[in-house]
């Protein structure tokens with residue numbers, strides 16, 4: 712069902728474009744309910760032109776639109792300029808941040824009059840609607856606010872409300888950085904394919920299709936990945952030889968160390 716709220720987006724880059732396009736495609740919102748602004752007019756002009764949403768040249772103009780929800784989809788470095796841009800103006804509706812590494816307390820001090828503030832952590836597959844986003848409310852939400860936020864963040868794919876802000880740092884190390892882990896593994900597979908004699912082109916295609924096909928199988932199968940793994944591992948076969956090599960080089964420990972390093976860094980950045 713179409714939502715009646717007005718939405719404003721600060722930033723008109725990849726993530727905002729993905730959210731806006733999806734909201735319009737699913738007809739959850741109409742173009743005249745949405746406004747955007749960006750640092751350089753060109754970016755928001757392009758988004759407004761392709762989607763027919765409204766465009767603002769400043770934060771003042773954005774606020775004149777009376778949005779029920781202000782989505783901060785710009786770069787994290789941008790946050791410090793909002794207080795100056797706001798001046799004496801009060802923003803008393805909802806604020807949703809998709810910016811990485813900006814904690815709720817910093818968002819609250821920038822928008823002290825907001826009715827509620829939501830911090831979310833999307834990931835890159837969100838750009839094609841295949842993301843997973845975790846989000847947390849600063850204060851207990853009203854049912855209508857819960858619905859609005861769920862509508863907006865679900866446009867990037869799966870969306871899950873988290874019990875505490877600490878979980879944002881945890882999911883940053885899993886879903887936020889996770890796509891890069893998979894991309895790195897794909898590169899390693901491609902490199903190994905060349906080392907054993909496949910041409911560059913074949914190495915690239917076979918590595919890529921293996922990763923994308925396996926991800927699709929995981930998502931469509933009712934089986935746990937461990938069972939899917941067992942299904943392709945016959946005793947004394949090729950897969951078993953490879954998995955034993957993984958075990959002896961402690962792949963799981965390597966992954967665990969990587970996730971813990973990302974988690975630690977996420978906490979450091981949030982506290983910076």
Ligand SMILES: NC(=O)c1ccc[n+]([C@@H]2O[C@H](COP(=O)([O-])OP(=O)(O)OC[C@H]3O[C@@H](n4cnc5c(N)ncnc54)[C@H](OP(=O)(O)O)[C@@H]3O)[C@@H](O)[C@H]2O)c1
Nearest residue numbers: 722723724725726749750751754785786810811833834835
């Ligand atoms: N990409 C992801 O998968 C991902 C995942 C998790 C979190 N995020 C977060 O999402 C946010 C956007 O990421 P993105 O990938 O969409 O970045 P992007 O494509 O580089 O877009 C950033 C947008 O912010 C705008 N911006 C910068 N300074 C601004 C200002 N002073 N006023 C208004 N707009 C301003 C830029 O405007 P111009 O184009 O005019 O310079 C641009 O439209 C970031 O905070 C990032 O941390 C992204």
